[in-house]
Amino acid sequence: MTRHIFTHPVMQRVCSFAIRRMSSDAKQMKLSPAFFHQCVTDIGVNFFTGVPDSLLSDYCAYVQDNVPETDHIIACNEGNAVGLAAGYHLATGHPGLVYLQNSGLGNTVNPLMSLTSSKVYSIPLLLLIGWRGQPGVKDEPQHFAQGQITPDMLNLMDIPCRILPKDETAVKKVIQEADQHFKTKKSPFSILVEASTFSQYKLPQLQSNFPLLREEALNIVVEILDDTDIIVATTGKLSRELFEYREAKREGHEKEFLTVGSMGHASSIALGIAKFQPHRKVVCLDGDGAALMHLGAFSTVGQRAPSNFKHVIFNNGCHDSVGGQPTEASHHDSFSFGGVALACGYRKTLVAQTTEELVTCTRQLVETPGPVLLEIKLSVGSRSNLGRPTRTPIQNKSDFMEHIGSA
Known part of the structure; x- marks a missing residue:
């Protein structure tokens, strides 16, 4: 009997509508910056540095607003941020988090390969990377070439790469995988962030007394x-x-x-x-x-x-x-x-x-x-x-x- 329900024309239309609705809901679902932050601090990540990115702006705003200044540094460039996270690990034994846009990966290649690699000093850190120019996603022309090769670059550097889910249970699994990697491989682990992943978190606008925009x-x-x-x-x-x-x-x-x-x-x-x-x-x-x-x-x-x-x-x-x-x-x-x-x-x-x-x-x-x-x-x-x-x-x-x- 059940087998025939889904072959009925009316039920097919109902099921098709339900599937489209579920797909639409999945696209609208967003991940709370606070939830993600709690997940990473739960595995002992308590130092944050990097260069802000538009795809990470809500999470960066959350960090700026909620992490003490002693534990958060907005770096001048992404390579500097890797160096800061490496210094944090040497001083504390814990991994840090480095956030960046994928266009900044080039600035990180030298310290990732000649400092943090398991073949050199073996320093764990979590790379949170905004994936601009992701294949199939509309973006500005300067992001296309980098977006195409981002996963391959990370793979060539022997850095595990996962896409950040929006589902909280799946997020926990990715973070637990990163934690296990830090404990066993003692080297960087990366998470790619797609457009519209995080829910909104706005910083108060910086105030200044200068008259011109x-x-x-x-x-x-x-x-x-x-x-x-x-x-x-x-x-x-x-x-x-x-x-x-x-x-x-x-x-x-x-x-x-x-x-x-x-x-x-x-x-x-x-x-x-x-x-x-x-x-x-x-x-x-x-x-x-x-x-x-x-x-x-x-x-x-x-x-x-x-x-x-x-x-x-x-x-x-x-x-x-x-x-x-x-x-x-x-x-x-x-x-x-x-x-x-x-x-x-x-x-x-x-x-x-x-x-x-x-x-x-x-x-x-x-x-x-x-x-x-x-x-x-x-x-x-x-x-x-x-x-x-x-x-x-x-x-x-x-x-x-x-x-x-x-x-």
Whole structure:
């Protein structure tokens, strides 16, 4: 009798609807950041470090809000975070958790392979990785190549890789598997996090007393630059705002190279252009989180000392594109980009906070032989309707190279 119920046309439609509903419910199900955090602390993971990612923003916000500052460090780059977790293990005997976007895996390869590997020092740590560019999932073009190879990279490094489930029972099993791996293999274990895995957890917005927002400051700076100046813009919302500035002015986008990926490398790209286009000013529009990620680039700029190199850092003290978590540059009383730049050999540094200061300082930036740095101290925030570039990276590169005569 039962066998015939599911062959009846009406029952088939009912079952089909039920299956679709279950599939829809599964997609809508989300994992509580608090539950996941409890699972990892239950196995003795009590130190957290990394670079925030949009897919991990809710969990990163939970950690920022609930873990003591002594047990949580937002690192400048992902390799630094692995080093911090390794130091934590050496000091305590416990594994730490390193969170990152998969685009940052490249920064971790050296310490993972030459420090934490079971073939070297055998140091356990839990890698929580936002899986941008996951095959079959719509994403930005800079994530496609990395997304395709992320599981293979982890496999080649002999690091077990699991996808974080949304079901709590399944989550516990994955964390228990990681715990067993730490006890037996004493090496890294990784968990990939897909889009929309965590339920929402919002941080209170960082407060500052600076009057300008990044987009306002960007518009002021670009208005003052000459049409012949070359612009290299950093990854994140700054490049998106620059693209929309040109759209609003009904201008083309050939005057700037938009560094949509490779966070932290805009100043090095700009330096490479400045060395080989010596008769044109090259202006790097940088962010505080990006500049911190590869701060060593300042030394190369300062010591190569191209007179046409202009460096502008838009410092709102946070990782604005991935959840607003603070950077070390938010400590305005004790941290100075200008101090670092001068120590590395920059000829002059400037700081602006108000519109009037920014206009004056940008004009000085343009007129002063480089390398020269301008730090703009900003409040946090951006438009909710901020769009994304509609030109592909290849189109941007072609337009840019044709504009500067290198195509």
